[in-house]
Amino acid sequence: MSPALAAAAPAPSEPTALFDGKTLSGWVIEQGPPTAFYVDRGELVVHDSGNYPAWLRSSREYENFDLRGEFFVQGWIDSGIYIHAPLHGRPTWEGVQFKIFHQADEKPSSNSMGSLFPLLAPRKINVRNKGEWNTIRIRMDWPRLQVWTNDELVQDVDLGASPEFRHRLRRGYLGLASLSYPIRFRNLTVEELPGKEQWQSLYSAPEDLAKWNVSDGKPHFEAIGEILRGDGAGHFATKQQFRDFELRAYIRGSRYHNGGVLFRSSGQGNKGRHYEIQLHDVEDAHFPTGSLYHFQRSSYPRIEPELWFPFQLRVHDASCMVRINGETVMQYDRLDNLETGHVELQAHRQGYWTEYKQIRIKPL
Secondary structure, three states: OOOOOOOOOOOOOOOEEOOOOOOOOOEEEEOOOOOOEEEEOOEEEEOOOOOOOOEEEEEEEEOEEEEEEEEEEEOOOEEEEEEEEOOOOOHHHHOEEEEEEOOOOOOOOOOOOOOEEOOEOOOOOOOOOEEEEEEEEEEEEOOEEEEEEOOEEEEEEEHHHOOOOOOOOOOEEEEEEOOOOOOEEEEEEEEEEOOOOOOEEEEOOHHHHHHEEEEEEEEEEEEEOOEEEEEEEEEEEEOOOEOOEEEEEEEEEOOOOEEEEEEEEOOOHHHOOOEEEEEEOOOOOOOOOOOEOOOEOOOOOOOOOOOOEEEEEEEEOOEEEEEEOOEEEEEEOOOOOOOOEEEEEEEOOOOOOEEEEEEEEEEO
16 A cells, blocks of 8 residues: 555545435346335335345446445344446456445454455454444545545555456446345435546447448347347457457357457458457357457356356457456467457357447557
8 A cells, every 4th residue: 555545534525315215216126126125214224035146236337436324233234335336247246345244353354344355354343233323435536445434444445456456347336235134224425536437339329330340241230229239140340440458348148159259350250360259158168258269268257148247358468358247267468469450249150149238448
């Protein structure tokens, strides 16, 4: 930690309410029943019907922010606050989870109250656990993440300097985790801070089709609202070219789908210069999802047919890395082709569709 990063909390500013004390307006229940979260006596409560992986997310995303609120601890409590959680996938691994736990461990660990679960122990544990309200403040101003509980600084981390955190989402949803313990929250507010990320959308709506063209074969790429659906056999290429970049998207495919994401290509599909990241949901395949085709096999990611998963490709000089659902599944550092090229989507066989949404790219 740099000595320049002071431990004192910044001066307060005007917040915006995240919870109206009456309804779940502004929140969405994910991966759980509609009873997983409810409002009682002006407090937001986790119901014991809403076991993991149920969670409650904000209706909109945040990048940098100052979040404040209170949580009530009585008896065994296990929960967490998600920072930069994804729309699909695992919030703890695509974003960050600040762990809420009832136990005041003598020695802080990576799963203690106040940890960045399950990787980084807090500086200290400060929890009132005998039927008492606790204050929480989370200030995210990339790369610095600070957290206070009961006005004591328990986390002060440079996420950009951490191998465990530097490649995670820097913009996402705020969320509350459910493990079926009746934790209560109140007085939740957020102040937005200036954003720093610069992303370019490659596809988010039908008008973005103008950024692409068929580069090889006879694929059928169709814009269905926010979804780009690929079928047939051939390639669909960006008109713009990129050399070093980070690309993110949500992807899903039919069972046994087979396709790929090409990069540094000459814009001729497999017929020209290119590298390909395989999309193929067969664990025992020669090159399964996430592999750098012909060069490096991936460790098979946890994906299921027809379910969205977060896909991340980072290319810089001779290196490339693929992360899927918050896990690094492939790394390679011997790329010979260092030229600028197109990004292409491959459709491999009619009837074995692949869909994409929120395709975005950030030049490095």
